[in-house]
Amino acid sequence: MDNSLYQYLLILGDNSMILGHRLSELCGHGPTLETDIALTNISLDLFGQVRSYFQYAAKIADSEQTEDSIAFLRTERKYRNVLLVEQENVDFAHVIVRQFLFDGFHKLLLEQLMQSKDETISAIAHKSIKESKYHYRFSGDWLKRLGDGTEVSHKKAQDALNKLYPFTNEFFLESDIEKEMSAKGIGPNLNILKETYYSNIHQIIAEANLTLPIEKQRVAKGKLGYHTENLGYILAELQYMQRTYPNMQW
Amino acid sequence: MVDTHLTSLPEEIINILESVKDPEVPVLSVLDLGVIRDVKIDGKNIAIKLTPTYSGCPAMDTIAMDLKLSFAAKEYLASVELVLAPAWTTDWISEKGRQALIEYGITPPMGEAADKSALIHGEKIIPCPRCTSTNTKMISQFGSTACKALFQCNDCLEPFDYFKCLK
Ligand SMILES: [Zn+2]
Numbered sequence: 001m002d003n004s005l006y007q008y009l010l011i012l013g014d015n016s017m018i019l020g021h022r023l024s025e026l027c028g029h030g031p032t033l034e035t036d037i038a039l040t041n042i043s044l045d046l047f048g049q050v051r052s053y054f055q056y057a058a059k060i061a062d063s064e065q066t067e068d069s070i071a072f073l074r075t076e077r078k079y080r081n082v083l084l085v086e087q088e089n090v091d092f093a094h095v096i097v098r099q100f101l102f103d104g105f106h107k108l109l110l111e112q113l114m115q116s117k118d119e120t121i122s123a124i125a126h127k128s129i130k131e132s133k134y135h136y137r138f139s140g141d142w143l144k145r146l147g148d149g150t151e152v153s154h155k156k157a158q159d160a161l162n163k164l165y166p167f168t169n170e171f172f173l174e175s176d177i178e179k180e181m182s183a184k185g186i187g188p189n190l191n192i193l194k195e196t197y198y199s200n201i202h203q204i205i206a207e208a209n210l211t212l213p214i215e216k217q218r219v220a221k222g223k224l225g226y227h228t229e230n231l232g233y234i235l236a237e238l239q240y241m242q243r244t245y246p247n248m249q250w
Numbered sequence: 251m252v253d254t255h256l257t258s259l260p261e262e263i264i265n266i267l268e269s270v271k272d273p274e275v276p277v278l279s280v281l282d283l284g285v286i287r288d289v290k291i292d293g294k295n296i297a298i299k300l301t302p303t304y305s306g307c308p309a310m311d312t313i314a315m316d317l318k319l320s321f322a323a324k325e326y327l328a329s330v331e332l333v334l335a336p337a338w339t340t341d342w343i344s345e346k347g348r349q350a351l352i353e354y355g356i357t358p359p360m361g362e363a364a365d366k367s368a369l370i371h372g373e374k375i376i377p378c379p380r381c382t383s384t385n386t387k388m389i390s391q392f393g394s395t396a397c398k399a400l401f402q403c404n405d406c407l408e409p410f411d412y413f414k415c416l417k
Contacts, residue, residue: 034390037392037394038392041395042396044396048305048306052334119335124334126335126337127335130417131396138391
């Protein structure tokens, strides 16, 4: 098996899966019916993308793996998502800021992955980019509405931005796997995306009347499997059924 | 747009494909929806290539199962392979499918530029499927399913779904 490619598919899939799970927690709890439906639809898109990545990963794996075993039966240290996506929902402002910071990156990443030398990854990216554009539009619009809204909504959005913005640095900290994929033309050189990412999001943050936090980055090694305690709680819920009733299906 | 190689399929096969509907929009057949990308016939064996609309569309598993069952009912053995490339676009919805959508109460996709004007800038250009008035407003970019946005008609006051353009 091409272990590097397998690991790379986990890096790509885990971000969508953990964020998709966070959004699914809002099902029936969104602040209004429309935002509830929107957030769970975004969750559904992300899970669809995860299925494509993990079906491919299962196909190239040596051992008997399925998309489900990859999703549900790994331990915490084996998840490769960035720390941003596992952060708690807290309130609607946190949900939107987290989504916005991720979507801005996701869109740029998928644009690059469309050119991937790996045909399957390229096909998944061609499919996903269409969806991610809608997500970015949704989260960007709401960021402006919250930031430029009432005193309370502004404060909540600013608090969320102060807390979550420093996690964005991790997108561009290349792991060895990502460096290898970039050298092989399968994944992009992430450093190239950095400038565009920050210039894009800073423009929308400014339009939203929000200011950049003083602390701009933090240590984050999610791609290497070092997570915040949040992931443990997520996995406890996410894996409960498979752990309690092994191999269950529906 | 139904590909030419699909229209040249034997009538019996076309009829079976026409009988399989999108479970979420049951007036659209899989041919109208444009998700059937290829059909190979080898005696009683039918190899179908199916492409998903949206990545997470839960209807896809149901459609694959319905295809197998519908062919089995006519004593064919159908296999269904999911293909991702080229990615599905709303341009592949047939003209018959677009008409069926309107009658069902869903406004069919109008194109990328129209979506931008309507969904982002709030321009009143999306026609109500009931009274055809374009005096309509967007309620939510995401409607009852990921592929639709929720609108309301200011004239007849009815809410309706708009099938968003996906390119
Ligand atoms: Zn009307």
